[in-house]
Amino acid sequence: MAKLTSRAEDYSKWYNELVVKADLAENSGVRGCMIIKPYGYAIWEKMRDEMDKKFKETGHENAYFPIFIPKSLFEAEEKNAEGFAKECAVVTHYRLKTDPNDPKKLIVDPEAKLEEELIVRPTSEAIIWNTYKNWVQSYRDLPILINQWANVVRWEMRTRLFLRTAEFLWQEGHTAHATKTEAIEETEKMLEVYADFAENFMAIPVIRGIKTPSERFAGADETYCIEALMQDGKALQAGTSHFLGQNFGKAFDVKFTNKEGKIEHAWGTSWGTSTRLIGALIMTHSDDLGLVLPPSLAPIQVVIVPIFKGDEQLQQVNEVAFEIQRKLKEKGISVKYDNRTENKPGWKFAEYELKGVPIRIAIGARDLENQTVEIARRDNLTKETQPLENIEVYIENLLKTIQEDIYKKALNYREEHITEVNSYEEFKKVLEEKGGFISAHWDGTDEEEEQIKNETKATIRCIPLENTFEDGISLISKKPSKQRVIFAKAY
Amino acid sequence: MAKLTSRAEDYSKWYNELVVKADLAENSGVRGCMIIKPYGYAIWEKMRDEMDKKFKETGHENAYFPIFIPKSLFEAEEKNAEGFAKECAVVTHYRLKTDPNDPKKLIVDPEAKLEEELIVRPTSEAIIWNTYKNWVQSYRDLPILINQWANVVRWEMRTRLFLRTAEFLWQEGHTAHATKTEAIEETEKMLEVYADFAENFMAIPVIRGIKTPSERFAGADETYCIEALMQDGKALQAGTSHFLGQNFGKAFDVKFTNKEGKIEHAWGTSWGTSTRLIGALIMTHSDDLGLVLPPSLAPIQVVIVPIFKGDEQLQQVNEVAFEIQRKLKEKGISVKYDNRTENKPGWKFAEYELKGVPIRIAIGARDLENQTVEIARRDNLTKETQPLENIEVYIENLLKTIQEDIYKKALNYREEHITEVNSYEEFKKVLEEKGGFISAHWDGTDEEEEQIKNETKATIRCIPLENTFEDGISLISKKPSKQRVIFAKAY
Numbered sequence: 001m002a003k004l005t006s007r008a009e010d011y012s013k014w015y016n017e018l019v020v021k022a023d024l025a026e027n028s029g030v031r032g033c034m035i036i037k038p039y040g041y042a043i044w045e046k047m048r049d050e051m052d053k054k055f056k057e058t059g060h061e062n063a064y065f066p067i068f069i070p071k072s073l074f075e076a077e078e079k080n081a082e083g084f085a086k087e088c089a090v091v092t093h094y095r096l097k098t099d100p101n102d103p104k105k106l107i108v109d110p111e112a113k114l115e116e117e118l119i120v121r122p123t124s125e126a127i128i129w130n131t132y133k134n135w136v137q138s139y140r141d142l143p144i145l146i147n148q149w150a151n152v153v154r155w156e157m158r159t160r161l162f163l164r165t166a167e168f169l170w171q172e173g174h175t176a177h178a179t180k181t182e183a184i185e186e187t188e189k190m191l192e193v194y195a196d197f198a199e200n201f202m203a204i205p206v207i208r209g210i211k212t213p214s215e216r217f218a219g220a221d222e223t224y225c226i227e228a229l230m231q232d233g234k235a236l237q238a239g240t241s242h243f244l245g246q247n248f249g250k251a252f253d254v255k256f257t258n259k260e261g262k263i264e265h266a267w268g269t270s271w272g273t274s275t276r277l278i279g280a281l282i283m284t285h286s287d288d289l290g291l292v293l294p295p296s297l298a299p300i301q302v303v304i305v306p307i308f309k310g311d312e313q314l315q316q317v318n319e320v321a322f323e324i325q326r327k328l329k330e331k332g333i334s335v336k337y338d339n340r341t342e343n344k345p346g347w348k349f350a351e352y353e354l355k356g357v358p359i360r361i362a363i364g365a366r367d368l369e370n371q372t373v374e375i376a377r378r379d380n381l382t383k384e385t386q387p388l389e390n391i392e393v394y395i396e397n398l399l400k401t402i403q404e405d406i407y408k409k410a411l412n413y414r415e416e417h418i419t420e421v422n423s424y425e426e427f428k429k430v431l432e433e434k435g436g437f438i439s440a441h442w443d444g445t446d447e448e449e450e451q452i453k454n455e456t457k458a459t460i461r462c463i464p465l466e467n468t469f470e471d472g473i474s475l476i477s478k479k480p481s482k483q484r485v486i487f488a489k490a491y
Numbered sequence: 492m493a494k495l496t497s498r499a500e501d502y503s504k505w506y507n508e509l510v511v512k513a514d515l516a517e518n519s520g521v522r523g524c525m526i527i528k529p530y531g532y533a534i535w536e537k538m539r540d541e542m543d544k545k546f547k548e549t550g551h552e553n554a555y556f557p558i559f560i561p562k563s564l565f566e567a568e569e570k571n572a573e574g575f576a577k578e579c580a581v582v583t584h585y586r587l588k589t590d591p592n593d594p595k596k597l598i599v600d601p602e603a604k605l606e607e608e609l610i611v612r613p614t615s616e617a618i619i620w621n622t623y624k625n626w627v628q629s630y631r632d633l634p635i636l637i638n639q640w641a642n643v644v645r646w647e648m649r650t651r652l653f654l655r656t657a658e659f660l661w662q663e664g665h666t667a668h669a670t671k672t673e674a675i676e677e678t679e680k681m682l683e684v685y686a687d688f689a690e691n692f693m694a695i696p697v698i699r700g701i702k703t704p705s706e707r708f709a710g711a712d713e714t715y716c717i718e719a720l721m722q723d724g725k726a727l728q729a730g731t732s733h734f735l736g737q738n739f740g741k742a743f744d745v746k747f748t749n750k751e752g753k754i755e756h757a758w759g760t761s762w763g764t765s766t767r768l769i770g771a772l773i774m775t776h777s778d779d780l781g782l783v784l785p786p787s788l789a790p791i792q793v794v795i796v797p798i799f800k801g802d803e804q805l806q807q808v809n810e811v812a813f814e815i816q817r818k819l820k821e822k823g824i825s826v827k828y829d830n831r832t833e834n835k836p837g838w839k840f841a842e843y844e845l846k847g848v849p850i851r852i853a854i855g856a857r858d859l860e861n862q863t864v865e866i867a868r869r870d871n872l873t874k875e876t877q878p879l880e881n882i883e884v885y886i887e888n889l890l891k892t893i894q895e896d897i898y899k900k901a902l903n904y905r906e907e908h909i910t911e912v913n914s915y916e917e918f919k920k921v922l923e924e925k926g927g928f929i930s931a932h933w934d935g936t937d938e939e940e941e942q943i944k945n946e947t948k949a950t951i952r953c954i955p956l957e958n959t960f961e962d963g964i965s966l967i968s969k970k971p972s973k974q975r976v977i978f979a980k981a982y
Contacts, residue, residue, distance in 0.1 A: 026622075028556065028557045028622065029561060029564060029618065029622075030559045030561055033557035033558070033559060034557070035622055036555040038553065041553050041555055045553065062529065062533070063529050064526070064532055066519045066526070067524070067644070070520060070521060071597060074587075085586070085589075086587075087585070089559075089584075089585055090582060090583065090584040090585070091582050091611065092581065092582075092584065093580075093583065094579070094580055094646040095577055095578065095579065095646065096577075097576065097577075106566045118580070127519065127520065130520050131520075131526055151641075167557055
């Protein structure tokens, strides 16, 4: 197995190689679309199941809406339409026919042109709010709390596996409410669901914040986000929750009679996370040997590798290994025993390191003698010998420790890479030399934000929700400012 | 609540009304595409989870492939292409722009025309086999056992909720094997997984069989199917499993070196079930009052309705009801306590009958006194009074009984509606007067099959796998035949 390019050598190349070598995903024959391979999909399934549980616990139900949006609906909410029009796949025909010049080829049948073009959904507000119109008459019909797991298409010009693909998998929550207050509460609640999921399940620390107007979702009055920091010092938006005001309520005429008997437009939210999170997962924890997966979402949590000479020894190891496997499975731990004879232990060690299996148990002749096993942690690469007795309890606790340690490590990195700066000079120097999140004062205008972006490629990631207020002076216009915002270069 | 149209009055209308009134699905603003509402989607989730478990138990993994198929890949397997070309959605452009004549409208940007058109997948053999090409070199890389949960699009002209929609949700298994024998074994294994799922989970009895050449999947060498019978005497294909031979292996050049060192093309299978099964579920079990759901896939298995006068009585009932709810939940039974005061018990009874909740528990003043509850079964509409003590055990067993009884009832109906006939006259008479499956001899030609179809609308549903052989004479050509096949009108 050829070694991975190291992060120091070429971070971007390291990422691309790792995604492919660890069997997570690959590019397809369709421009910008990826194939999510079984190992990558198994991680996504764990993420999906955990998020789905959280959505249901907070009162949401799943439903499914059409993949196509007729152009007339797509254009109804102007800002939303404008935001997505430049990157959408358009269905114009509904039939192919045999090419009259070559009976082995097919051509689009010009007689099968649609009366109205259909947009492959880049996001589903339009089709969903057009439906809600028929579901809502009275305040008693509200709130509507619906989530959808689906594929969406955005015709991105420059794509990268997981991080930016023309088609991706995601979930999109779409809720309708009787009051502004309730809709804002929902927006904030779902942001917290995302933050909790990112931190406690994916072990990715995030900053909760609000986007500036220029970075808002097209059609939203306010976009909340969680921002994560990758190991190369670039930020990655890990989830967004939008307060839509009455924009879609008005555009799609979703009206209801309120408690006072007056007719009002419904208030909306939408919120989403996608397979992009797998990119964040990789770039937050992994190292030059391969993936590092937090135990909570590792498809294989423990691998057992036998070290043996000859069949007799293998059989003795088998006995011990199967017993460990049985005990771990009883505890709900996913464990693989790899006693294939085609590959040497060293090859297997490298393979499971590449795949990010959190714990490796090796059992050799001396272990049999001493009633021990060798335990190796993937996250910090330490090894230790442990007694065989009650090993399942030890492993169970170790998985918890690893989950916590991975989070702490990422959090330490993140904390070390939030730098407060008080001048534009300092800003540029830190951005250049250290990267990471830069906390600085901003004058609140699009102009200053734009100029900084043009000159440095850094954008305002968010105005943190847990900001402390202080007097300061903005980077370029030197206008007074009451709080710092978070800048970074971003994926 | 307006009553449902009865089945006797208008079966088709009954079905359409039921789907909408029971909140399963509705038509969308997009031609032929449906909205699966939360209650319908909750049923689909249960079906999906159960099937997914079975697929994994039989060694399959999930993955995800692009929704788009470039035209050149789509046309590579000729029969498959021919079979789906007439009903596929085609993406030709990747951008909209503002209409120069009306700044509020969007038009397709003629400058954003794709070099090669993309087909929205009607099925994924083409894109998947094009991928397998890169995954397979040696027999050691086989078998590939992959399943995908996805949406697909087939541009059907006449659509009906669940039964036939332009977009539907499904799973599609795609496997590649080193030998013909192994591929046929896989095809048959997955048919049995489907049959087991239909019968033991959905309580739908099915006939396992093989399609005639004219009804085969486009691109398959053999199509296996399970066929169910609806209450109006029409058949519904509930799942198919295809032996693809080397057709896709050759079309996409998926080659491997076999154990003997020779290069061969891989053998394939594909198999699928879809949201169409929800249509089968409805039409197999439901009645004029609404849905009848087998407990295994009822989103709510038990509903508790209080019968009370005044707050004090309600509080007393609440106490008992919450305790029952707690005990049932402990047993993993999904239970809803509906103590809303806006609606009368009679309204609630009708509502949960419509929704197909298998068991209703009513608790009134007399029950409080006698330490009893009233239990009503949705499937056979019987009621009985049971002691409160150990009620959770009684309910747990009753759910099992209901599951079995629903299956038996459907099986009885099916058995009563398989009629053996020995002449075309008899065939037409039975088809007209009784419907159902008709078991008859066929001469094995497309011509006879076609003539019967044209004259009676009945098609050969399958050649049953568990056929006994007997000498007979075919319906029209009067040629000798060795076995009966199953005819029916079908959805």
